[in-house]
Amino acid sequence: MTPVGSPPIPFAALDSDAPEFEDRTPVVFIHGLWLHSTSWDPWLELFQEHGYAPWAPGWPGEPDSLPAANAFPEPMAGTGVAEALSHYEGLIRRLPRPPVLVGHSFGGLLAQQLLARGLAAGAVAVAPVQFRGVLRLPPVQLASLLPVLRNPRNVHTIVRQTPQRFRRNFANAVSERESYDLHATCVMPAPGRPLFQAAAANLNPRTAVRVDTAAARGPLLLVGAGRDRVVPASVVRAAARRYRSSASVTEYAELEGSGHSLVIDHGWQILAEAVLGFLNRHGLSPEPADG
Template sequence: MTPVGSLPRTLAALDRGGLQSEDRTPVVFIHGLWLHATSWDSWVELFEERGYAPWAPGWPGEPESLPAANAFPGPMAGTGVAEALSHYEELIGRLPRPPVLVGHAFGGLLAQQLLARGLAAGAVAVAPVQFRGVLRLPPVQMASLLPVLRNPLNVRKIVRQTPQHFRRDFANAVSERESNDMLATCVMPAPGRPLFQAALANVNPRTPVRVDTTVDRGPLLLVGAGRDRVVPASVVRAAARRYRRATSPTEYMEIEGSGHSLVIDHSWQILAETVLAFLDRHGLSPESADG
């Protein structure tokens, strides 16, 4: 069931923006840890201008506004990958047809899972967290995880980003001023549990952090960021190799010079135009649907 705290936003969103229209291609944006759903606002505006019906619902228990999420993050505590996946499955089930998914970090993992389950027409996973079977774990990535993983109690807690940690790992490819601006306008506390689940995915046979890479599905684009410390591009390339036996369209691209903040920093529109071109190339754009 969708948490009570997120119902007003999700129900209202379904009634506006053409999401219930059969004539517009729905796009669902899924954020990762530490970013609030409103961090997609610029993307939503751009995709709406291009004829899509965009929607950026939050994670289970996520407050509607960023100030509320920073002040009262408690409902998100203990949320894991399985809970988030069920949440988005329910929300997508309310749409009149399978949407296109655009996910970042853990949102990119969820986008791949939802696509593999046949719930989406196509997906883009930007700097997606690795799933079971992807063995690549660079030292720089492990260092970015240690502040959370070193305390096992964080598995059930809400974890906050410090300005120093955010600047070092998330926003390392932009100026300090831009890092501080993003921290103030996009970042919220996040549940620690998904990080523990991802870290243990390859030693836990029952992990929810898994993706069926061979199933027949819609087109998938995996995007790596050249300077990413949270999910290095080498990790995304390793994930792309797991799809080598896939018969469905699978693409990988890398954006040099970008860090993990590439969906919200000053260069976000370059990435967005790349995503739009991918959708058009695979017949998932509004123009393709009209044709």
């Protein structure tokens, strides 16, 4: 993770013979709760191959490695939506040009907020957490949240995702073996506060969990997953309807057999190719180095 006050962002993952960063379209990947930033590594490789300048910075206080995040998660405790939004805004404002944003779950919420603020050329929100004004709350989603929400002390603490709970809620659409492998290679503890904020968004007029759906902005793709229990596709469709009066491009796509793990499981590349297609259709493809 690069602190806001550090020198310009190094894109160390790029090959030495890659074009200069200023001649490439930046893509910033934003993960949600319980996934580490390194879970985006296959996406970074694919988008680099397609000519983009990809980057996946972590949340505030997130250690650079997954083992460190599992061993020392305390710096993330108490982080809420406003803090995460400010963190990513600070990083994005240091880029030489507005990036494309790809966010998952709470990262999808942040991507929509940053896009509405005019900080991005376009955005993709995959299974994004609902914002104020989206009233849909299916029973299966409520059941996935209750283990955290029923203990008020979790608002100030770090919450761990057990392999069993991850299997039940995140990775229900893949095999048990794959679920346990994903838990071992991608999952870290996460702050509980954002879940409480999202749960109370429609009761709190001053909530940070809001999106200006009327703002003039770049193209937005909302993606739902048909078997998602954490953010069911019906919730994402309800969010898409909030954009109906917007003059800006808003598209919705749905992966019928996928769960909330769709950005990291064996089907991730199908989703990634759909994202690349969306960017290409709306003029957000990488620019040539001599462009």
